[in-house]
Amino acid sequence: MAAPKFLRRAARKLKRLQQDLSRKTKGSNRREKAVVKVARAHARVADTRRDWQHKLSTAIIRDNQAVYVEDLCVVGLGRTRLAKSVHDAGWAGFTSMLEYKAARHGRTFARVDRFFPSTRMCSDCGRINEKMALDVRSWVCPCGSTHDRDVNAAQNIKAAGQADFNDRGAQVRPAVMPAPRDEAVTHPDAACSTRSVEGISVL
Ligand SMILES: [Zn+2]
Numbered sequence: 052m053a054a055p056k057f058l059r060r061a062a063r064k065l066k067r068l069q070q071d072l073s074r075k076t077k078g079s080n081r082r083e084k085a086v087v088k089v090a091r092a093h094a095r096v097a098d099t100r101r102d103w104q105h106k107l108s109t110a111i112i113r114d115n116q117a118v119y120v121e122d123l124c125v126v127g128l129g130r131t132r133l134a135k136s137v138h139d140a141g142w143a144g145f146t147s148m149l150e151y152k153a154a155r156h157g158r159t160f161a162r163v164d165r166f167f168p169s170t171r172m173c174s175d176c177g178r179i180n181e182k183m184a185l186d187v188r189s190w191v192c193p194c195g196s197t198h199d200r201d202v203n204a205a206q207n208i209k210a211a212g213q214a215d216f217n218d219r220g221a222q223v224r225p226a227v228m229p230a231p232r233d234e235a236v237t238h239p240d241a242a243c244s245t246r247s248v249e250g251i252s253v254l
C-alpha cells in the first residue's frame with residue numbers, strides 16, 4: 052500500500068527546504084529563518100505520517116484476524132543505504148501500533164525474525180535463491196514459479212508467522228477465534244526499495 056500523495060509531497064518539500072538551508076550563510080538572519088522552516092516541515096511530516104499510520108494500522112487490525120510482520124533491525128541497518136528509507140517508513144513505530152491494536156482487539160500478532168529470507172525464498176518450493184537487487188519486482192524460481200517480489204515475501208512471512216504461532220500457540224491462546232477472517236501480512240521490503248515513505252505492502 053503506497054503512502055498517500057500528501058505524505059510524499061510533504062517529504063519533497065522538506066528536502067527542498069533543507070537544500071535552501073544548506074545554501075544560507077552561517078549566522079545570518081536568513082539562515083535562522085530557514086532553520087525554523089525546516090523544523091516546521093519536519094514536524095508536519097512526522098504528524099502526517101503518524102496520522103496515516105494510525106489509520107492504516109486500525110484498518111488492518113479491523114479487517115484481519117491475524118497479522119504477521121517482518122521485524123527489521125533498524126539499528127543494524129544504521130550505516131547502510133537502506134537505513135534512510137527504513138527510518139522514513141517508520142517501520143518500528145508502525146509495527147508497534149499494529150501490535151498494541153492487535154492486543155486490544157484480540158487479534159493474533161507475530162513478528163517474523165529479521166534474518167528470515169522472506170524475499171528470496173520461493174513460497175512454492177521453499178528453495179532459497181540468490182539475493183536480488185532491490186529494483187527486482189518480480190522473478191522466476193528454478194522450479195518454474197513466477198513471483199511478485201512483495202506477494203511472495205508476504206506469503207513466506209505469513210507461513211512463518213503461522214508456524215511460529217502454532218509452536219507457541221497451543222498454551223498461549225487456545226481460544227476459538229471469533230469469525231476467522233482474512234489474514235494480513237506486512238513487510239518492510241517495499242519500503243526499503245524506495246526513497247520515500249511509501250511501500251508498506253499489505254495482503
Ligand atoms: Zn520455487
